[in-house]
Amino acid sequence: MFAARQATSAIFGAAQRRAFSASAANASKVAVLGAAGGIGQPLSLLLKLNPRVTELALYDIKGAPGVAADVAHINTKSTVKGYDPTGDGIKDCLKGAEIVLIPAGVPRKPGMTRDDLFNTNASIVRDLAKAAAESCPDANLLIIANPVNSTVPITAEVFKSKGVYNPKKLFGVTTLDVVRASRFISQLKSTDPASESITVVGGHSGATIVPLLSQAGYALEGQELADYVKRVQFGGDEVVQAKGGAGSATLSMAMAGARFAESLLKAAQGEKGVVEPTFVDSPLYKDQGVTYFASNVTLGPQGVEEIHPVGKVTEYEQGLLDVCLKDLKGNIEKGEKWAKENP
Numbered sequence: 001m002f003a004a005r006q007a008t009s010a011i012f013g014a015a016q017r018r019a020f021s022a023s024a025a026n027a028s029k030v031a032v033l034g035a036a037g038g039i040g041q042p043l044s045l046l047l048k049l050n051p052r053v054t055e056l057a058l059y060d061i062k063g064a065p066g067v068a069a070d071v072a073h074i075n076t077k078s079t080v081k082g083y084d085p086t087g088d089g090i091k092d093c094l095k096g097a098e099i100v101l102i103p104a105g106v107p108r109k110p111g112m113t114r115d116d117l118f119n120t121n122a123s124i125v126r127d128l129a130k131a132a133a134e135s136c137p138d139a140n141l142l143i144i145a146n147p148v149n150s151t152v153p154i155t156a157e158v159f160k161s162k163g164v165y166n167p168k169k170l171f172g173v174t175t176l177d178v179v180r181a182s183r184f185i186s187q188l189k190s191t192d193p194a195s196e197s198i199t200v201v202g203g204h205s206g207a208t209i210v211p212l213l214s215q216a217g218y219a220l221e222g223q224e225l226a227d228y229v230k231r232v233q234f235g236g237d238e239v240v241q242a243k244g245g246a247g248s249a250t251l252s253m254a255m256a257g258a259r260f261a262e263s264l265l266k267a268a269q270g271e272k273g274v275v276e277p278t279f280v281d282s283p284l285y286k287d288q289g290v291t292y293f294a295s296n297v298t299l300g301p302q303g304v305e306e307i308h309p310v311g312k313v314t315e316y317e318q319g320l321l322d323v324c325l326k327d328l329k330g331n332i333e334k335g336e337k338w339a340k341e342n343p
């Protein structure tokens with residue numbers, strides 16, 4: 001029997017549970033939009049196991065009440081409620097939320113790029129962002145729906161148009177890229193992936209994903225380095241191919257999304273030095289017209305506390321960064337332009 005308590009202990013250690021007890025007065029409502037999907041369901045499960053979450057609000061255009069009824073039986077303290085589009089569903093779901101995760105949108109099929117999802121997912125994210133701007137303008141918004149390089153700028157434009165944009169509270173979730181980068185280097189070097197910490201910067205698609213292996217003290221060379229970088233940049237494609245038309249990464253993404261939400265909750269509850277990589281409104285390359293960029297970010301009670309610079313890179317990594325910046329600029333501008341033309 002996989003009792004919830006054991007599962008909770010496995011994922012959230014004793015120190016975290018003690019920290020939670022000490023800050024039990026914190027009420028943390030977390031909303032998942034797209035909760036009945038491939039990512040949404042395991043993400044909702046992991047959030048239900050997180051003792052820092054006190055209220056879980058699950059919304060989808062179909063199926064969220066069922067998912068909610070299911071996870072609600074898990075014996076952790078948080079309350080769970082499912083919402084659908086009828087009546088004030090989305091408003092009630094979002095009211096009072098501290099964190100809103102958005103995995104709503106279509107996933108890739110083999111042969112597609114993330115940008116091929118733009119036409120469908122742009123309007124889904126825009127409409128959900130509008131609802132969030134109206135019902136919980138102060139919440140931390142975690143954008144999972146692809147193409148993240150464009151859906152984050154779209155969300156920002158929606159918030160700007162409503163006069164409630166706070167760049168410190170909008171995050172593109174790129175956690176899966178660092179999870180993969182750690183896992184893949186550990187497979188090459190026979191190390192413990194949990195103790196690997198590889199910095200990955202840029203964006204979240206193909207060549208915009210830039211792993212900075214040198215910063216972790218690794219010096220791969222030649223084909224081995226090229227293969228490693230390609231695997232991190234196109235790790236998503238590995239899953240898309242393997243699923244053969246049935247979608248993209250869902251389980252690893254749920255883990256990555258839950259980790260990012262946990263980091264935000266820790267920071268909100270006063271823990272210092274919480275750092276996660278994430279795609280945010282960033283000053284790092286604004287002089288080159290790249291207004292959003294993923295790098296390590298220290299999180300605090302108000303969201304983004306400090307955006308870390310990229311740091312020292314090798315000539316090879318600089319070459320990757322140059323390609324990344326060019327692609328990223330196009331992805332960001334595409335999102336911004338679309339949002340302005342399709343308010």
Ligand SMILES: NC(=O)C1=CN([C@@H]2O[C@H](COP(=O)(O)OP(=O)(O)OC[C@H]3O[C@@H](n4cnc5c(N)ncnc54)[C@H](O)[C@@H]3O)[C@@H](O)[C@H]2O)C=CC1
Nearest residue numbers: 034036037038039060061103104105106107144145146253
């Ligand atoms: N940021 C990242 O690292 C990753 C992002 N993704 C992206 O996450 C998104 C979701 O992927 P999956 O969960 O696999 O897809 P899925 O198709 O299994 O689930 C999507 C869910 O969104 C719901 N939905 C659609 N429109 C909605 C709306 N207007 N409001 C609320 N819910 C709505 C659907 O009913 C469905 O339940 C995709 O765009 C995918 O590319 C996937 C993996 C990693």
Ligand SMILES: O=C([O-])CC(=O)C(=O)O
Nearest residue numbers: 108146176236237248249
């Ligand atoms: O590859 C995809 O389409 C989904 C995704 O973003 C990832 O797995 O990194």
